[in-house]
Amino acid sequence: MMVDVIDLDWAGGEISATRPIYAGKLLAKLTCSTSPQIITLRTRAFDKPEPDPSRSGSVTALDVGLNGAEVATSIASHQEKGSGVSLSDANVIVSGGRGVALNPALEPPADLDEEAAEIWKAEQGFALVQGLADVLGAAVGASRAAVDAKYIEYDHQVGQTGKVVSPDLYIACGVSGAIQHLAGMRSSKVIVAINKDSDAPIFNFARFGLVGDMHAILPPLTEALKEYLAG
Known part of the structure; x- marks a missing residue:
């Protein structure tokens, strides 16, 4: 799994990813040798792509079968926040x-x-x-x-x-x-x-x-x- 990625490269049929390390002072180039390959992207690091109607996918629903005794955490209280702009989505x-x-x-x-x-x-x-x-x-x-x-x-x-x-x-x-x-x-x-x-x-x-x-x-x-x- 590669996280906080700011650049991707498919050269040679292999996916490599670039991410900042050491508080952004250096950039690390990563490759993943196993499957499945999971990559998370830094917010707004990439331009929004144009829709491609020729591509399609499928959604598979899985029943994880968890019960209350198997859940490690629980919500003790819930407080509604205001409707302000989200930091992660803000321009x-x-x-x-x-x-x-x-x-x-x-x-x-x-x-x-x-x-x-x-x-x-x-x-x-x-x-x-x-x-x-x-x-x-x-x-x-x-x-x-x-x-x-x-x-x-x-x-x-x-x-x-x-x-x-x-x-x-x-x-x-x-x-x-x-x-x-x-x-x-x-x-x-x-x-x-x-x-x-x-x-x-x-x-x-x-x-x-x-x-x-x-x-x-x-x-x-x-x-x-x-x-x-x-x-």
Whole structure:
């Protein structure tokens, strides 16, 4: 089985696959000598093929015969999520990092302790990220640092230990660009970085960079895009 494949080759009658390894620093070329050959593809790594009406297939239904005693896990609870855009399917992603909580102009409620006050500030920062995402019809992503700090749920995490994405446009707001985060989004077609630290590693991978406070940049950017897209 070959997973997270970004390129395929059928030269010489043998299938070989290419996949990134070591957080995307290297590419490995794999071949499979046994059958059946199973390959999973990295999301959006390949263009969508045109339908071929001359080809056909068949579906075989199998009765696996499992009973409750043989199931190793069970669902203890179920929580409905909102109808936001899925990270895996999104053409555009707007992500937030630790910088979402670094707005010096915000004063959290006085009754919050230090951790709760930081999370409160982060929620205001992610509201700006969500606002831009709403205008662009985008999904909201996050760095592992933001998730670990309890700023946002794990479902939004992009990176080596989260979702690996390849959107047409990836906007990183307050994301420094740790190697594990880059491994999950560096194959995006266009990367835009917004960070007040001009030395942040994310700028090395961005086609466009804005050096400045995301809290000052996002509101007018969101409004300008809203007016532009409205025609």
